[in-house]
Amino acid sequence: MEIYQLRTFVAVAQQGHLTQAAELLHLSQPAVTAQIKALEEELGMALFERFPGGVQLTEGGKAFLPDAEHILAVSRDMLYRAKAMVAEPKGKVRIGTVGVAARLRIGPWLALLRQKCPLITVQTTQGISGAVLNDVRKKTLDGGFYFGRNPFQNVNSLPLSELGFCVALPLNLAEQLQQADWKTLGKAPWLGLSQFMSLSGITAELWRTHNIAPKRVGEFDDEATLAELVKAGLGVSLLAERTARRFEAEGSIALWRGGEVAITAPLQFIYSADRQSDPMLALLLDSLREIWPQAEA
Incomplete structure (x- = not known):
């Protein structure tokens, strides 16, 4: 055999x-x-x-x-x-990225990796969490960033941080919903999300927790688009805390209960379980731990 x-x-x-x-x-x-x-x-x-x-x-x-x-x-x-x-590690690594690059600390991480391993070339591919997860499983990506819980045993995760999410409100619904209970929030229109976007699973978890089933408006797969649609008054949406507070500060959206964190979810770096002993992956993970000191071993 x-x-x-x-x-x-x-x-x-x-x-x-x-x-x-x-x-x-x-x-x-x-x-x-x-x-x-x-x-x-x-x-x-x-x-x-x-x-x-x-x-x-x-x-x-x-x-x-x-x-x-x-x-x-x-x-x-x-x-x-x-x-x-053998000799110093070299070659190309393919990394999937999601959301805002600054949130992932891509710049400091790749600068450190370049300093430690100048013969490694990094190629990044921007996508949504579900697509990154599937490409890591298929090994078309060497690793990637992922929001939410990893459901697969053949994919390993390095938890980097726990991110908070706030309920973003259009200004035309602010007075009605800023101090609303969950039953009232459940009756408001919410922006629908692609099933491949990790925020979809996080939003669904939030709805299950509070036993609501809002009417969904459209289906979208990008956080920047969600923010623009909340600004335009189309519906309510979860947004990452830093993003939500930035738009609230400029006066383009309102936040439920003054920006209270409605739910948290992990930001993780994921890679195929088959690569656990790969020295190239070890370099990636070690450098990530330097950039994210709170990352779990």
Whole structure:
């Protein structure tokens, strides 16, 4: 058996679907199917049961999975240790960014990384949290910034900070809503959010906590757009505390209860769990901890 076959087997087991595993591995579905078939023939047993919605491990597959994961982990660690023994780290790293660059401390972080490792080139890609998370899972990004709770076991997180969010009000609703209870806030129009925007999950959590289900106006995927639409009077929205207070100070929006923090969520740096022993990732994480001293180990 080959390492690439084990990698494909583990990916299919984790995804429960041949097409999703193929996408994750950057292979065609027939290639994935052929690798699984070859592995099953060599082992002399079926690893998966097929059904219309995907695949699931057989009892034999369940027994074989921990061994396959262990072999892959050992081979990755051996490769990373070898890389750590050779010359100064070099190459390109691809980082996903979200929201406002200053909030992420991108400038100080990349300046420090450049100072420590001048042969590393960084490429940043701006997006929304859900897209960054998916690209980290697919390994098209080496790492990225993410707001909210990480739901995936195959993605590791370095928590950097806990951010507060305030309820931003259009000026035309300020008098009515500034001191309102949650039942009243739930009757106001709220700006709708793309499911891929982390603020969507944070807002949904807030609504569940207070048992409200506001009417949604549109669907938007950018914090700057949300702020402009609140200014225009289109609806209510959560905004990051610093952003909300800045616009309140200039008089373009109002804040519920004087800017009380309605909910908090973590800002995290995320990366594939497979890269835990990668010396390049270790450099990224160590430099992040210097820029974010409160970051959890």
